[in-house]
Amino acid sequence: AQRVTQPEKLLSVFKGAPVELKCNYSYSGSPELFWYVQYSRQRLQLLLRHISRESIKGFTADLNKGETSFHLKKPFAQEEDSAMYYCALTNAGGTSYGKLTFGQGTILTVHP
Amino acid sequence: KAGVTQTPRYLIKTRGQQVTLSCSPISGHRSVSWYQQTPGQGLQFLFEYFSETQRNKGNFPGRFSGRQFSNSRSEMNVSTLELGDSALYLCASSLRQAKGTGELFFGEGSRLTVL
Numbered sequence: 001a002q003r004v005t006q007p008e009k010l011l012s013v014f015k016g017a018p019v020e021l022k023c024n025y026s027y028s029g030s031p032e033l034f035w036y037v038q039y040s041r042q043r044l045q046l047l048l049r050h051i052s053r054e055s056i057k058g059f060t061a062d063l064n065k066g067e068t069s070f071h072l073k074k075p076f077a078q079e080e081d082s083a084m085y086y087c088a089l090t091n092a093g094g095t096s097y098g099k100l101t102f103g104q105g106t107i108l109t110v111h112p
Numbered sequence: 113k114a115g116v117t118q119t120p121r122y123l124i125k126t127r128g129q130q131v132t133l134s135c136s137p138i139s140g141h142r143s144v145s146w147y148q149q150t151p152g153q154g155l156q157f158l159f160e161y162f163s164e165t166q167r168n169k170g171n172f173p174g175r176f177s178g179r180q181f182s183n184s185r186s187e188m189n190v191s192t193l194e195l196g197d198s199a200l201y202l203c204a205s206s207l208r209q210a211k212g213t214g215e216l217f218f219g220e221g222s223r224l225t226v227l
Contacts, residue, residue: 036216043115044202044218086155097168098145098160098206100216105154 002027004089006103013077014111021072021106023061023087032092033063033070034100038084047072047085051092057081077110084108114138116219118203124225130191133222137184137205144186145216146178149200158201161186190224198226 003026013019025031035047048056050063050070061072070087084107088100117136125131137144146158157170161180178188184205190197200223204216 043220046215049215097162098143098204098216099157099168099170100155101157102155 002031002089002091002101004087004101004103006085006087006106008106009104010107010109012109012111015079016076019074019077019081019108019110021085021087021108023070023072023103025068025070025087025089027068027089027091030092031063032090033061034088034090035059035061035070035072036086036088036102038086040083044086077108079110079112082108082110116203116205116217118201118219118222120222121220122223122225124227125193126227127193127195129193130189131193131224132187132189133201133203133224135186135188135203135205135219137186137203138207138217141205141207141217142184143206143214144180144184145204145206146186146188147202147204148172149202149221150198155202158188193226195226198224200224 087103145160160168200221
C-alpha cells in the first residue's frame with residue numbers, strides 16, 4: 001500500500017521567512033514524488049517533481065529515500081505563495097497509469 | 113491551448129439517481145484520469161483511460177464507471193447515487209503514453225451534491 005502524509009494542515013509564516021512544507025511517504029517500490037499547488041480560484045497544477053530537480057518559483061524539494069520524505073522548501077516566502085499544497089506519489093516506471101496518491105494537503109498562508 | 117474542460121460544473125441530484133460527468137482533455141492528450149475530492153478523504157483516484165481502454169482503477173464500487181471516446185473525451189457515470197457521493201470530481205489529462213504517470217493537467221471539477 002502507498003500512503004502520503006502531510007502532517008500540517010495549516011502553516012502560517014510571515015513574508016520573507018523561510019518555509020518548509022513536510023511530506024512523508026510510505027511505499028515499497030520505487031517512488032516518483034510530486035508537489036501540486038492550488039492557488040485561490042485556480043485549478044490544481046504541478047509545482048515540481050523530484051526527477052526534474054528544478055527550482056520552481058523559488059521552491060525546491062529533495063527526495064530523501066532513507067527518511068522517506070519529500071519536503072518542500074523556500075528560503076523567503078512571498079504573499080503570492082499562499083495556497084493549498086499537495087504532495088503526491090506514484091510508481092516510477094510501473095503500471096501506475098494516471099494514479100497519484102495524494103496527501104491531505106497543507107494550506108500555506110504568508111502574512112505581509 | 114485550451115485547458116481541461118469539465119461539464120457540468122455544478123449539479124444537484126437525489127439519492128438513487130444516476131449522473132454522467134464529461135471531460136474534454138487538452139488537445140493531443142490521450143490519457144484521462146478521474147479523481148474524487150472530499151473534505152474527509154481528500155483526493156482519491158477513480159480510474160484512468162487511454163485510447164478508449166481503462167488501464168487503471170481505484171478502490172471504488174462498481175457504481176462508478178467511465179469510458180473514453182475516440183476523440184479522447186471521457187465520461188464518468190455514477191449510478192444509484194448515495195449521500196456520500198457528494199464531492200468534487202476532477203478530471204486530469206496527460207500526454208504521457210508509456211508506463212507511469214506524467215504531469216497531470218486538471219480541470220476545474222464538477223461539484224456534485226446528492227440530497
